[in-house]
Amino acid sequence: MSLIHIRSKENDFEISYSENPINLSGLKGEIALKTASLWYSWDNITEEYKNNEIKYRSSLKGLVQRMSKDPREHKQNEIRKDRQSRSRAVGEDGVRVEQDWKILKLPNDCEIDFSHGKIHELLGFDKKIYKQGINYATKIGNITKxxxxxxxxxxxISSSYQNNLKSDVIYAFTPNISPRSLINIEPTHPKYLPINRTDYIFHIRISVTNQLNQLINFNGECLNFVLDIQ
Incomplete structure (x- = not known):
């Protein structure tokens, strides 16, 4: 049995063992994820995604453009939950989004412009200007980006599949904690999978993606993995 501790700030990286290869002789030739820890540090609202701006028009203020350069700073909109646990975003002029109900409520003489940027995709609304007092989302929304x-x-890894395609996934999970928290992974019964070679391990490549195999940006936070070879 061999334990391999790996630490990196990259979401796709390779560790070389060319100077000290891991000998697989006498082992079963199987590997499992023993433990892992990573931060829930990715963002769903960024300038890169073009969804960090909201434009609206009020008869009192004219055209106003709101922009949050850092999605972790809610200076203009605050997120809170009421007693029924409905998430709401409340703006300075009373513009309110109730995400669970997918209702956009606008005060009189106010309109919100979702034709600008891509914030509408997160909330499930169409790419257009909304003027009615009560507006309903037409889509499920994509709040997790x-x-x-x-x-x-x-x-x-060998003998791993995503649908009908061969894959190199050693472990998959759905995050169930709050953003900016540390995710600790300790499988109760680690699943050992065959290693795709039988002699020596000269390098290991690790990457972390979403279910669409798109790399996740952890914003420079450390990723820690412990692999068990037997």
Whole structure:
């Protein structure tokens, strides 16, 4: 049995063992994820995604453009939950989004412009200007920005599949904690999978993606993995 501790700030990286290869002789040739820890540090609202701006028009103020350069700072909109646990975003002029109900409520003489940027995709609204007092979302919305499941890939893996396609996923899970929290992974019964070679391990490549195999940006936070070879 061999334990391999790996630490990196990259979401796709390779560790070389060329100077000290891991000998697989006498072992079963199987590998499992023993433990892992990573931060829920990815963002769903950023300038890169073009969804960090909201434009609205009020008869009192004219055209106003709101922009949050850092999605972790809610200076203009505050997020809170009421007693029924309905998430709401409340703006300075009373513009309110009730996400669970997917209702956009606007005060009189106010309109919100979702034709600008892509914030409408997160909330499930159409790419247009809304003027009515009560507006209903037409889509489910994508508040997680396509990160519904996290896949940990390991280049040593064989006998792993995503649908009908061969894969290198060693572990997959759905995050169930709050953003900016540390995710600790300790499988009760680690699943051992065959290693795709039988002699020596000269390098290991690890990557972390969403369910669409798109790399996740952890904003420079450390990723820690412990692999067990037997």
């Amino acid at each position: 396509d990160i519904d499941q996290i896949l940990i890939h390991c280049s040593l």
